[in-house]
Amino acid sequence: MKARRLGSSLLVAGVAIFAASVAVRAETVNEVSVQNGARAVPATVVVPDGEGPFPAVVMNHGHGGGRQENGGFGRIAKALADKGILTIRMDFAGSGDSKEPFTEGYLTNMISDSNASLGYILEELCGR
Numbered sequence: 449m450k451a452r453r454l455g456s457s458l459l460v461a462g463v464a465i466f467a468a469s470v471a472v473r474a475e476t477v478n479e480v481s482v483q484n485g486a487r488a489v490p491a492t493v494v495v496p497d498g499e500g501p502f503p504a505v506v507m508n509h510g511h512g513g514g515r516q517e518n519g520g521f522g523r524i525a526k527a528l529a530d531k532g533i534l535t536i537r538m539d540f541a542g543s544g545d546s547k548e549p550f551t552e553g554y555l556t557n558m559i560s561d562s563n564a565s566l567g568y569i570l571e572e573l574c575g576r
Contacts, residue, residue, distance in 0.1 A: 514544030
């Protein structure tokens with residue numbers, strides 16, 4: 449069962465990936481709030497040790513999941529950081545630590561929140 453959950457998490461991460469190359473200062477794990485219009489989107493940023501620029505991945509969870517994915521997304525983010533890849537993962541509306549109702553978790557909002565998370569990396573961490 450654990451292998452199936454990990455496989456599902458990897459599939460979700462693999463299907464909904466956005467990549468960018470960013471220059472950031474070295475940090476480890478930061479819990480942040482990504483502002484997307486009126487929505488405050490809870491997110492976790494994992495930055496590899498060392499000097500950037502680092503490639504970056506936006507990790508999107510599946511329906512009914514959350515940015516922690518039972519610890520699976522944290523382990524994936526750590527493994528990526530160990531390979532020099534920065535990650536950001538967020539909770540969509542109605543999931544995890546999101547204060548938004550689940551009824552706001554429709555595809556347009558999910559895409560917008562994912563794009564806002566990429567924007568957060570580009571603007572907040574590398575000043576673009």
